[in-house]
Amino acid sequence: xxxxxxxxxxxxxxxxxxxxxxxxxxxxxxxxxxxxxxxxxxxxxxxxxxxxxxxxxxxxxxxxxxxxxxxxxxxxxxxxxxxxxxxxxxxxxxxxxxxxxxxxxxxxxxxxxxxxxxxxxxxxxxxxxxxxxxxxxxxxxxxxxxxxxxxxxxxxxxxxxxxxxxxxxxxxxxxxxxxxxxxxxxxxxxxxxxxxxxxxxxxxxxxxxxxxxxxxxxxxxxxxxxxxxxxxxxxxxxxxxxxxxxxxxxxxxxxxxxxxxxxxxxxxxxxxxxxxxxxxxxxxxxxxxxxxxxxxxxxxxxxxxxxxxxxxxxxxxxxxxxxxxxxxxxxxxxxxxxxxxxxxxxxxxxxxxxxxxxxxxxxxxxxxxxxxxxxxxxxxxxxxxxxxxxxxxxxxxxxxxxxxxxxxxxxxxxxxxxxxxxxxxxxxxxxxxxxx
Amino acid sequence: xxxxxxxxxxxxxxxxxxxxxxxxxxxxxxxxxxxxxxxxxxxxxxxxxxxxxxxxxxxxxxxxxxxxxxxxxxxxxxxxxxxxxxxxxxxxxxxxxxxxxxxxxxxxxxxxxxxxxxxxxxxxxxxxxxxxxxxxxxxxxxxxxxxxxxxxxxxxxxxxxxxxxxxxxxxxxxxxxxxxxxxxxxxxxxxxxxxxxxxxxxxxxxxxxxxxxxxxxxxxxxxxxxxxxxxxxxxxxxxxxxxxxxxxxxxxxxxxxxxxxxxxxxxxxxxxxxxxxxxxxxxxxxxxxxxxxxxxxxxxxxxxxxxxxxxxxx
Amino acid sequence: xxxxxxxxxxxxxxxxxxxxxxxxxxxxxxxxxxxxxxxxxxxxxxxxxxxxxxxxxxxxxxxxxxxxxxxxxxxxxxxxxxxxxxxxxxxxxxxxxxxxxxxxxxxxxxxxxxxxxxxxxxxxxxxxxxxxxxxxxxxxxxxxxxxxxxxxxxxxxxxxxxxxxxxx
Ligand code: NA
Ligand code: NA
Numbered sequence: 001x002x003x004x005x006x007x008x009x010x011x012x013x014x015x016x017x018x019x020x021x022x023x024x025x026x027x028x029x030x031x032x033x034x035x036x037x038x039x040x041x042x043x044x045x046x047x048x049x050x051x052x053x054x055x056x057x058x059x060x061x062x063x064x065x066x067x068x069x070x071x072x073x074x075x076x077x078x079x080x081x082x083x084x085x086x087x088x089x090x091x092x093x094x095x096x097x098x099x100x101x102x103x104x105x106x107x108x109x110x111x112x113x114x115x116x117x118x119x120x121x122x123x124x125x126x127x128x129x130x131x132x133x134x135x136x137x138x139x140x141x142x143x144x145x146x147x148x149x150x151x152x153x154x155x156x157x158x159x160x161x162x163x164x165x166x167x168x169x170x171x172x173x174x175x176x177x178x179x180x181x182x183x184x185x186x187x188x189x190x191x192x193x194x195x196x197x198x199x200x201x202x203x204x205x206x207x208x209x210x211x212x213x214x215x216x217x218x219x220x221x222x223x224x225x226x227x228x229x230x231x232x233x234x235x236x237x238x239x240x241x242x243x244x245x246x247x248x249x250x251x252x253x254x255x256x257x258x259x260x261x262x263x264x265x266x267x268x269x270x271x272x273x274x275x276x277x278x279x280x281x282x283x284x285x286x287x288x289x290x291x292x293x294x295x296x297x298x299x300x301x302x303x304x305x306x307x308x309x310x311x312x313x314x315x316x317x318x319x320x321x322x323x324x325x326x327x328x329x330x331x332x333x334x335x336x337x338x339x340x341x342x343x344x345x346x347x348x349x350x351x352x353x354x355x356x357x358x359x360x361x362x363x364x365x366x367x368x369x370x371x372x373x374x375x376x377x378x379x380x381x382x383x384x385x386x387x388x389x390x391x392x393x394x395x396x397x398x399x400x401x402x403x404x405x406x407x408x409x410x411x412x413x414x415x416x417x418x419x420x421x422x423x424x425x426x427x428x429x430x431x432x433x434x435x436x
Numbered sequence: 437x438x439x440x441x442x443x444x445x446x447x448x449x450x451x452x453x454x455x456x457x458x459x460x461x462x463x464x465x466x467x468x469x470x471x472x473x474x475x476x477x478x479x480x481x482x483x484x485x486x487x488x489x490x491x492x493x494x495x496x497x498x499x500x501x502x503x504x505x506x507x508x509x510x511x512x513x514x515x516x517x518x519x520x521x522x523x524x525x526x527x528x529x530x531x532x533x534x535x536x537x538x539x540x541x542x543x544x545x546x547x548x549x550x551x552x553x554x555x556x557x558x559x560x561x562x563x564x565x566x567x568x569x570x571x572x573x574x575x576x577x578x579x580x581x582x583x584x585x586x587x588x589x590x591x592x593x594x595x596x597x598x599x600x601x602x603x604x605x606x607x608x609x610x611x612x613x614x615x616x617x618x619x620x621x622x623x624x625x626x627x628x629x630x631x632x633x634x635x636x637x638x639x640x641x642x643x644x645x646x647x648x649x650x651x652x653x654x655x656x657x658x659x660x661x662x663x664x665x666x667x668x669x670x671x672x673x674x675x676x677x678x679x680x681x682x683x684x685x686x687x688x689x690x691x692x693x694x695x696x697x698x699x700x701x702x703x704x705x706x707x708x709x710x711x712x713x714x715x716x717x718x719x720x721x722x723x724x725x726x727x728x729x730x731x732x733x734x735x736x737x738x739x740x741x742x743x744x745x746x747x748x749x750x
Numbered sequence: 751x752x753x754x755x756x757x758x759x760x761x762x763x764x765x766x767x768x769x770x771x772x773x774x775x776x777x778x779x780x781x782x783x784x785x786x787x788x789x790x791x792x793x794x795x796x797x798x799x800x801x802x803x804x805x806x807x808x809x810x811x812x813x814x815x816x817x818x819x820x821x822x823x824x825x826x827x828x829x830x831x832x833x834x835x836x837x838x839x840x841x842x843x844x845x846x847x848x849x850x851x852x853x854x855x856x857x858x859x860x861x862x863x864x865x866x867x868x869x870x871x872x873x874x875x876x877x878x879x880x881x882x883x884x885x886x887x888x889x890x891x892x893x894x895x896x897x898x899x900x901x902x903x904x905x906x907x908x909x910x911x912x913x914x915x916x917x918x
Binding site for chain 1: 766769770773774776777780781783784788798801802803805806808809810812813815816819821822823824825826827828829840841844847848851852854855858859861862865873884885887888909910
């Protein structure tokens with residue numbers, strides 16, 4: 001079978017199954033059964049797919065997500081989150097869309113330091129979306145910024161994906177990590193600009209409600225009682241990570257424990273709240289991990305069948321100017337990113353793209369950063385970005401996939417804009433590492 | 437012309453994979469018109485730990501993987517792990533033939549060759565290692581990264597506080613001080629960039645890599661005699677070539693590391709002998725225990741040790 | 751028959767409770783091992799391993815319950831555009847396809863489980879853990895899922911909510 005036939009078979013079957021409304025995880029599994037049957041020799045292929053499934057689901061790397069979810073759900077169900085946001089609301093006064101800005105700032109800080117896109121989407125999504133919806137924000141004002149900052153986790157150090165990319169490509173890890181700082185901050189600034197524009201274009205997007213003026217003393221009181229302890233918890237976790245007391249994968253457990261302790265201290269931990277929190281965290285985890293079960297094998301079938309390698313070889317086979325070759329490679333990453341998980345994509349593309357990039361005269365660090373941006377975008381590109389499904393799980397139940405897609409688009413455009421800036425002004429990436 | 441499919445356990449850019457790919461090139465040159473190996477990819481095509489099952493079940497015909505990835509089914513791989521010989525000597529003395537026989541019997545696999553042998557493991561540390569009055573390494577307070585291959589040695593003998601981490605997380609763990617020491621093969625440290633944090637290499641080295649090519653037995657039997665001969669001959673030649681190539685690579689890596697300030701610390705005399713024999717014997721112990729649980733039992737135990745360990749080579 | 755249904759229901763709930771307990775265990779095991787490590791004690795290796803295997807048990811044992819809760823996310827593109835009568839048919843057909851997928855996986859899951867026993871396969875991490883203890887979750891979970899999806903084929907409730915057309 002030619003590579004494009006294999007590609008059409010695999011992607012075609014999953015698109016059709018998802019479009020007719022088969023649950024995403026089941027659609028992956030069905031496409032896998034078909035693909036395994038065709039490419040792996042019938043029945044034994046299906047057995048292999050199951051064999052693969054338990055392998056991809058018994059990894060420590062998956063431990064943080066349910067715990068970040070638990071943390072966010074406890075925050076929400078005990079009312080701790082509500083307290084914090086009421087306080088922030090009153091502290092910031094009348095700024096339209098204030099909680100969206102808070103999301104970007106808090107999300108940038110937290111997701112970059114945790115290094116886990118899924119984890120921080122899970123945490124921020126379960127914490128902020130229900131709370132902001134309750135306060136009259138349109139959903140895209142909470143969903144969009146969270147999806148955006150979730151992706152920032154892999155650009156700004158520390159970032160496990162950046163380390164892996166640098167290792168695979170045999171480039172300087174430190175330089176790639178440092179190269180991400182300025183573009184990451186620019187991206188965060190673009191997010192803020194996007195929210196500003198959104199509140200200007202549609203004043204109804206963020207609630208216009210008035211807040212009573214507060215005296216300085218009241219403000220300090222609010223800050224100390226309702227904001228510092230919660231934010232402090234996040235800070236403590238981050239400090240524990242930086243000092244090597246916990247690995248990033250372990251940090252979430254302390255987050256969940258910390259919120260439990262706070263809830264006890266604030267006397268708002270009830271049996272009902274705890275039950276609702278576990279139930280909520282479990283629902284989203286199960287949904288996301290059954291998709292992980294299916295999509296891990298789907299990525300492998302794309303690779304094993306030769307479909308993705310064929311696409312890459314074909315696309316990079318043209319003789320074009322360097323800048324067009326860059327566009328071609330970027331597009332291949334975006335297309336693959338819709339259907340494959342990030343690590344498989346790196347394993348597949350790095351051995352082909354990096355030598356090509358070098359032969360075209362690109363700086364490898366600069367190119368590595370552009371690849372990271374493509375990977376970041378692929379987390380949130382319809383139809384398959386896993387962050388979108390996590391968001392669907394944590395958002396209020398009447399949230400539709402379309403709303404989530406539409407919320408993501410402005411923030412994806414921001415990332416594309418950063419890529420354009422990087423092409424026009426490479427020093428954005430290369431200036432900082434060059435100092436070292 | 438016949439085609440056999442293959443996958444490799446590690447990413448394509450890793451030196452061991454490059455070695456396997458050069459073997460594939462050699463087969464494809466020698467086998468033109470007769471037999472060709474078609475590489476389907478690495479862990480992105482079939483999961484690293486699922487590859488042994490995949491070749492056993494005939495989903496792919498050939499796999500390049502450490503024996504340790506299927507140590508549950510074939511504990512005899514520890515003979516290679518604890519070996520102080522290379523594929524060159526063990527091919528000659530019949531050791532590899534015995535390993536092949538065991539693969540066929542236990543897993544329905546043809547063991548084609550032991551590649552990239554002769555590379556051993558060192559302990560690498562951030563801070564200067566300390567020694568007790570008898571010259572033994574002190575592991576008290578060392579935050580040592582471990583994994584299933586070396587824990588029998590690290591925990592049972594050294595009594596170290598082992599932190600299990602996947603390879604991909606070690607860089608960040610070193611950076612943050614979650615661990616400050618790790619075992620690793622003599623080569624590859626630079627590729628993983630761990631040398632940014634590690635400053636001492638402790639000699640002597642212990643263990644050996646156990647990377648080998650396994651082929652589905654039914655598929656192997658279907659091949660023409662001509663194809664079999666080509667593949668087997670090239671494999672035996674590559675066993676020899678890869679030993680030499682990796683020795684050269686090791687020397688180059690060591691030189692590059694020393695230039696960056698990597699210090700070498702050596703255990704001496706009795707302490708050295710005790711260290712080496714512990715690494716070996718704890719591993720043999722594990723092998724014997726696990727072999728006893730299999731239907732084949734421990735009948736091959738003594739022969740394996742005789743063929744893969746030469747006291748005079750230490 | 752009614753007794754049988756009651757047993758089935760309590761089994762499904764029991765599995766979901768194990769799943770929930772595992773989630774809490776993830777937190778406890780990580781916190782314990784970090785505390786031990788920072789007190790200079792060697793953390794029990796089974797803390798780490800139980801968390802890794804826990805993810806699998808949690809996902810598989812909880813999956814049937816999630817079907818009942820309609821928590822598996824799906825996209826209502828076609829179903830939203832259809833007239834109610836046709837949508838009901840499509841919805842039941844999709845649910846039937848889910849039953850088929852689950853049954854296939856339950857069947858081959860059983861085969862994998864039996865192979866693991868026959869070959870005496872172990873998963874090698876800190877311990878040698880019999881692999882059938884992991885793969886036994888497949889025939890169980892996918893059989894239960896098949897039954898749960900079948901309720902959307904034959905039962906009064908539909909998998910694709912009536913409000914789908916409004917929302918998607
Ligand atoms: Na980060
Ligand atoms: Na994607």
